Amino acid sequence: MKNKEHCFQSIITIPPYQDGVKVCKLSEKDIDAMYAICISNPYYFACMKSKPTKASLKEDLTALPMGKSMQDKYFLGFYHQEELLGFLDAIVGYPNEDCLYIGWFMIHKKYQGTMFAQTLMKTLLHQCFSAKYARLGCIKGNVVAEKFWTKLGFHFTKEEMDMGKYQVRMMETSL
Numbered sequence: 001m002k003n004k005e006h007c008f009q010s011i012i013t014i015p016p017y018q019d020g021v022k023v024c025k026l027s028e029k030d031i032d033a034m035y036a037i038c039i040s041n042p043y044y045f046a047c048m049k050s051k052p053t054k055a056s057l058k059e060d061l062t063a064l065p066m067g068k069s070m071q072d073k074y075f076l077g078f079y080h081q082e083e084l085l086g087f088l089d090a091i092v093g094y095p096n097e098d099c100l101y102i103g104w105f106m107i108h109k110k111y112q113g114t115m116f117a118q119t120l121m122k123t124l125l126h127q128c129f130s131a132k133y134a135r136l137g138c139i140k141g142n143v144v145a146e147k148f149w150t151k152l153g154f155h156f157t158k159e160e161m162d163m164g165k166y167q168v169r170m171m172e173t174s175l
Helices: 004-008 028-039 042-048 054-060 116-127 143-151
Strands: 010-014 017-025 073-080 083-092 099-107 133-139 155-162 167-174
Touching: 010 116, 017 116, 028 042, 028 054, 028 073, 028 083, 028 099, 042 133, 042 143, 083 116, 099 116, 116 143, 133 143
Parallel strands: 099 133
Antiparallel strands: 010 017, 017 073, 073 083, 083 099, 133 167, 155 167
16 A cells, blocks of 8 residues: 555545545444435446445445455545545455455445546545556446446456346456
């Protein structure tokens, strides 16, 4: 990690928030705000064929792949003043030490289409994480997410996974 404490417990300047966006680890006290962001994104949950719940968000805060610990997990929130704008769930060193795995990235619907999410993700990937590449699973058919990640330089690999209710296509980018 590059300057981990600075990146994840500080203010970063992301247009249009010139007064700064606070980046911090999320906890159970943030569940209501996280839930509001999820509710603002019905398209995502329609692609997953599910609905968000506060209980599932609580589980997500500590969910880890086998072999990883909470020291490797960064469930980060992005606050402007007192408002949670979005969140990121990332695991460093998964599935190998050179990789940053993005489990979830969600921005409140009212801030989508403003370049905020792209600028935020570019800043995080290039200033805060020292991995050689980033990887994520994109729900097959989620054209909004496919377009977003492609604009950030991610490309589809040949890997696909059956998650029961939906299919996931893996994407990667070099950092």
